[in-house]
Amino acid sequence: MQTLVWFRNDLRIHDNPALHYALQDSVNYKSSRVSGIYILCGEYVKSHPMGKRKLWFIRESLRELQQTLAQCGIALEFLWVAKAADIPASIIDYCQRFNFERLTCNAEYPLDELNRDRATKHACEQADIEFKRYHDRCLVPPGALHTQQGDTYKVFTPFSKAWKRLVSETSLQVYPAPQAQPKNRQKFSANPEALEKCFASFDPDDMSEFWQPGEQAALERLSEFCREDIHDYNKLRDFPAVEGTSGLSPYLAVGALSPKQCLLAASLASDEHWSAAEGVSVWVNELIWREFYMHIAAAFPQVSRYKPMQDYTDNVQWLNDEQTYAAWCRGETGVPIVDAAMVQLNTTGWMHNRLRMITAMFLSKNLGVDWRRGEHYFMQQLIDADFCANNGGWQWSASTGTDAAPYFRIMNPITQSERYDPGGEFIRSQLPQFHNTDKKSLHTGEGVTSYPKPLVDVKISRKQAIERFAQAKETETTA
Ligand SMILES: Cc1cc2nc3c(=O)[nH]c(=O)nc-3n(C[C@H](O)[C@H](O)[C@H](O)COP(=O)(O)OP(=O)(O)OC[C@H]3O[C@@H](n4cnc5c(N)ncnc54)[C@H](O)[C@@H]3O)c2cc1C
Known part of the structure; x- marks a missing residue:
């Protein structure tokens, strides 16, 4: 089975279900191959909008991802698409040109992304390509929590209680990073030119003075925060002159880090359950706010159409x-x-x-x-x-x-x-x-x-x- 992993806001090799399952299934087939693709869409960049700083962070995260994947024998290619509506056809064309029989990805919840994935799924069905979508952006995927009346939670406190109940009952495990593929399969070296070309017209702002992008930097920052600062988070998080918060948001935004990795690291920092240590539980509460807003976006499309909730x-x-x-x-x-x-x-x-x-x-x-x-x-x-x-x-x-x-x-x-x-x-x-x-x-x-x-x-x-x-x-x- 030849599988293409479509990377979006999940730019990491650890705890990446779309990558993990693509590889897991591929070991069952002798002639299997797994590759990755990243699509940059001109219309998305303008309309969403994606600023020059974020584009730089994405490009640099992809640069590292391309290298780490190459070390595992997995190629990461780049595709530039002008119009959002052309994404499904472009990815099908790519799959057909390179004989991919399956496409895997991790879900995104704003309206345009949900519609894009629906259209891609449909196009895959027409082209006889298997389409598989996993959840990695939230620990609890949108749609999994309901009020007693069966509605989406609109108020944070009951949402967070239901979230904590469900997560505490779930055994959480990080999907391991891929093993190097056998040498006699295809060998790949990272191809940075294609990456540069894809981003060139957007002229990303170099922010290396302030930020170090990539999965490695994300993991280091997470472990440093959980080792040193998390216990004082509840006392220091409101003071902008103090480095009292994790600074992990850029990594979570592009998926160089998963919320599950964050929760597990926070749990390790706490001697008991993460809800028992005050600094830890206040920090986890912020991760829950992050999920709350993703659930709201998925359930109420008006927020993606410039409309207020009230x-x-x-x-x-x-x-x-x-x-x-x-x-x-x-x-x-x-x-x-x-x-x-x-x-x-x-x-x-x-x-x-x-x-x-x-x-x-x-x-x-x-x-x-x-x-x-x-x-x-x-x-x-x-x-x-x-x-x-x-x-x-x-x-x-x-x-x-x-x-x-x-x-x-x-x-x-x-x-x-x-x-x-x-x-x-x-x-x-x-x-x-x-x-x-x-x-x-x-x-x-x-x-x-x-x-x-x-x-x-x-x-x-x-x-x-x-x-x-x-x-x-x-x-x-x-x-
Ligand atoms: C007007 C406004 C705009 C915001 N825009 C963004 C944005 O574009 N991207 C973004 O990631 N966050 C946004 N936030 C939320 C929050 O300000 C940032 O996540 C936080 O400042 C990031 O710093 P940190 O990583 O040190 O957070 P920490 O305090 O260490 O929190 C850990 C993680 O929890 C999440 N988080 C924390 N607070 C919130 C919150 N209130 N809502 C949702 N998630 C949260 C973030 O992913 C953050 O990295 C916004 C908040 C406001 C009020």
Whole structure:
């Protein structure tokens, strides 16, 4: 049996079910062959969007993957496809040209990806090619958890309880990395030119100053975090000046690491069950948020169509002032914690979770800009851009999502700054103007030379945001 493994957001050899089962079945057949393929689609890159930082991270992760697969005698080829609708036909054509009788892959849950896989499955059936899809992005695949009424959970806490119950009852094992294939089969060496060619037109941004992509780096980071930092995670995770979180999101986003590997490493760090040690269980809770948003995306296609989960919020009258939006993007709003956060994003491609909440709420509430513009900007800039987590985070912050922050509970960025960056280490690390600023002006920026005046008054704009949402709610009830 000749099997083609279609790599997408699963760029690793360990704990990769699509790769594992392709190889496992192949040992039963004498003349079997397993190869890999990665498809880069021009339309996807533009419309989703995939930013230059993330493209760099993907390319470099693929470079390593191509080498590790080659060491196992498995080729990884690259295909560039202009239009998303042409992906099924292109992959069938490839299979037929190189005599692949089976295609395996790991599932993805946003709407376009689900539709792409449905179309590919159908095309495979027509061409008499076996299509097999596995689940690796979530420990509990979408559709496996239901409320007592049989619905998808829309609230996080009961979802997380059901998730924990199911995962605790399951024996978790990592799929081993492939063994080297016998020498007398095909020999492959990595072909980096094809990789370069595939990505060249997108001109990815080199982020090697900040990030080391690839599965090896992911495993090292995971083991270091679980060895040293996980037990203090509950105490330190909200302070952006401290390295209190794992920094694993870019790896999880491209699948250089699986959530199962994360949970098992966290379990090892805990003497008892992962739910017993506080730091460990709080960290696992974040992995569950990640899965919650994937389940939401899979069950509610409207989130993939630029729609809010709460319909009434479609009536919010956004101000959408272009200059305000541009100032937010550049980190020039005149609110130091917001600006420092945006500088961190624009420089490193990453932003601390507390700051993602603060900046997203500030844009969508105080500045009155449609949350979808911020969601789009984050997708372009984040090295860990992940549709489900990003959409979930934005809809939470903008109070348009399921189980989101209520619209009248708006974080005051200055109070947040005083609480989570009390000494201003984070602000100073990103904004050079603040190096010698005293504590009083640190959080407001008042009187700091060459620092912009605030775009809005935080208290007045908060009140106006609440009015905009209340009005939208009223429109809904009177309609
Ligand atoms: C507006 C907004 C946008 C976001 N966009 C993204 C995004 O594009 N990609 C992304 O991976 N995360 C996103 N998040 C979630 C979160 O901010 C990041 O996952 C986290 O900051 C990554 O840092 P870390 O790896 O050190 O996380 P840790 O705190 O170490 O958490 C471990 C892992 O759990 C997952 N995780 C943690 N918090 C969340 C969360 N709130 N929602 C979903 N998953 C979570 C991530 O995969 C993370 O790597 C967003 C949050 C908000 C509020």
